Amino acid sequence: MQAHNKQALAGITLAAMGVVYGDIGTSPLYTLKECFSPHLGLAVNEANVLGILSLIVWGLLLIVSLKYLSFVLRADNRGEGGILTLMALARRYVVGPKAWLLGMLGLMGGGFFYGEVVITPAISVLSAVEGLEVITPAFKPYVLPIAIVVLAGLFLIQKHGTASVGKLFGPVMMLWFGSLAALGLHGVISNPAVLAALNPAWGLQFLLHHQAVGFLALGSVVLALTGAEALYADMGHFGAKPIRLAWFCFVLPALLLNYFGQGAEILSNADARANPFFHLAPQWALLPLVILSTFATVIASQAVISGVFSLTRQAVQLGFLPRMEITHTSDHEIGQIYIPLINWGLLVAVIAVVVMFQSSSALAGAYGIAVTGTMVITSILACSVALRGWHWPAWLVAPLLAALLIIDVPLFAANVVKILAGGWLPLTIGVAAFMLMSTWKQGRKLLMERLNEMAIPLEGFIENMETYSPDRVQGTAVFLTSTTNGVPHALLHNLKHNKVLHERVVLMTIRSEEVPYVEQAQRIQIERLSNSFWRVLAAYGFKETPNVQEILDLCEQQDLHFELMDTSFFLSRETLIQTEREGMAPWREKLFVWMSKNALRATDFFQIPSNRVVEMGAQVEL
Structure with missing residues (x-):
């Protein structure tokens, strides 16, 4: 049994290496190149090389090893991780204005992730294909077209799911990290003096000596840390233990060796x-290495694409984005999903970015600001959870937060200065995503307020219907409603226009909880309101997709029976009208109305048989 557990752990650790560490594992392709690029003007000498190496090494140790793997991974929401998960966890323990602020920070972090995910595939694949130029400059005109073809192919296969290719991720990335270690070891043997960079004094001396340029160099050093957020986001897929094992036993040693090897190569050959x-x-070995690095960068890109699908589903379920089509690509893995709107939007954005910037060096100017912004937000949210959720003493949390921000804030500030050099791109995407999410959340809240203002109290209405019943027709009517306080508008409209009521009326409310999964036993609550009126409350986590058929099956288990061919589903379809009433800014109201018009129909989202649905229109003034 113990041998079986060890074998299972080894398999999960290998898979984690393939998915979790794809992004950070391909950073050696471009990090040191950018640190010594002409725009910083750093001379190739021992002090500068060891200084940069020291900053990279201690960045990996302090931010990845200590902050994320030792601290942030503790903040799991029933085993799940990620910035929105962390936000939901922090808001659970905090009330009032502080909860609103934490919510805004979480949305901002989610927005930054969208900005990062556009850059990651572009810079990773471009930097790999640019290896062809090292073989011979004659390949230079073909770098861009090859990168575009590789990226287009990556997005085109998404709808088929990644289960089959996913099995190759672990072995390919193991070969990749093995190659990193072997290449690095070869370089270190030729010049062991680079190992002196393990002393943090080299990094501090570099910053003190170069000051302004040293501060700007942090914007390139941070490229070695991109992908650290993925460790936390992918915790639900693999668990904390395999992620930690993969890092400390294999990934970290391979990365350190490779960076040291590159430093040794630069010292022995300045042109390198x-x-x-x-x-x-x-x-x-150049051509095989280019091919291997292209595979590795495709895997890194796949990891962030899967991450953005997961984040989008969480945002939809938590009420931060409108309903959209979500397809499950695996019968066995609930986490493997495909969202067409996001996939094609990303494809267009990534190819546009490649065409616009044309090289990994140009893209490096755009990369980093979103990553470091998310790092700052993660530190604040994680410390909030430690203080309120884990009840750590304030005297411990306060210096911990200060220590984290002393590292995170300078890295963020060093990237802010790159805004004109391309940093505006992820920032713009991040701000746009934040505005969409916050507008949808606020708009839905305003819409609920308006609907509640118009609503008739449910208790008196049911009593009246039972006492002075209108004509009854055979069958069951299920009214989907977002509130439990008032009479659903679809029910009122049905009475007004058809002047009939079904023999049995079920008021069904589907709620999203701020937990990843809801236990099957707690999925539904059934309440009998009168002889002919019932209430069904269904709860789903933010990693789950609601399904009306599943709810009906669970009702059957609790003796509330449905004959589908004798059941009609009534939905209210609101037509939103802008007004001068106090609420949101006019431009945000327009945006909310536009998002509402383009949201996926409830029939499709909740997987209700379309031939059993009746939609009743309702006008709502915002």
Whole structure:
């Protein structure tokens, strides 16, 4: 049994290596190249090389090893991780204005993730294909077209799911990290002096000596840390233990060796700084290395694409985005989903970014601001959870937060100065995503207020219907309603226009909870309101997709029977009208109305048989 558990753990750890560490594992392709790029003007000498290496090494140790793996991974919401999950966890323990502020920070972090996910595939694949230029400059005109073809192929296969190719992720990334370690070891053996960079004094001396340029160099050093957020976001898929094992036993040693090897290569050959990663390899290994690095960057891109699908579903379920089509690509893995709107939007955005920036060096100017912004937000939210949720003493949390921000804020500030060099792109995407999510949340809240103002109290209405019943027709009417306080508008409209009531009326409310999964035993609550009126409350977590048929099956188990061919589903379809009433700013009202018009129909989202649905229109003044 123990041997079986060890084997299972090894398999999960290998899979985690393939998915979780794809992004951070491909950072050696471009990090050191950018640190010594002409825009910083750093001379190639021992002090500068060891200084940069020291900053990278201690960044990996402090931010990835200590902050994320030792601290943030503790903040799991029933095993799940990610910025919106962390936000939901923090808001559970905090009330009042502080809860609103934490919610805004979480949305901002989610927005930054959307900004990051556009850049990651572009810079990763471009930096891999650019290795062809090291083989011979004759390949240069083909780099861009090859990168676009690879990226287009990646997005085109998404609708088929990643279960089959996913099995290759672990072995390919294991080969990749093995290659990183081997190349790095070769470089270190040729110049062991680079290992002195393990002393943090080199990094501090570099910052103190170069000051302004040293501060700007942090904007390139942070490229080594991109993907750290994925460790937390993918916790629900693999668990904390395999993620930690993969990092400390394999990924971290391979990355450190490779960075040291690149540093040694630059010291022995100053021209190698143009692309130190590929210069580490002997000439015969260049083409296989380009092919392997392209596979590795595709895997890294796949990980962030899957991450943005997961984040989007969480945002929809938590009420931050309108309903949209979500397809499950696996019968076995609930986490494997495909969202067409997001996929095609990303494809267009990523190819536009590749065409606009044309090289990984140009893209490096755009990369980092979203990543470091998310890091700052994660520190604040995680410390809020530690203080309120875990009841850590304030004297411990306060210095911990200060220590985290002392590292995170300078990294963020160093990237803010890159706004004109391309940093505006992820920032713009992040702000746009934040505005969409906050507008939808606020708009839905305003809509509920307006509907409640118009609503008739349910208790008196049911009593009246039972006492002075209108004509009854055979069958069951299920009215989907978002509130439990008032009479559903679809019910009122049906009475007004058809002047009949069904023999049995079921008021069904589907709620999203701020937990990833809801236990099957707690999925539904059934309440009999009168002889002919019933209430069904169904709860789903933010990692689950609601399904009306599943709710009906669970009702059957509690002796509330439905004959589908004798059941009609009534939905209210609101037509929103802008007014001068106090609520949201006019432009946000317009945006909310537009988002509402383009939301997926409730029939499709809740998977209700379309031939059993009746939609009743209602006009609502915002």
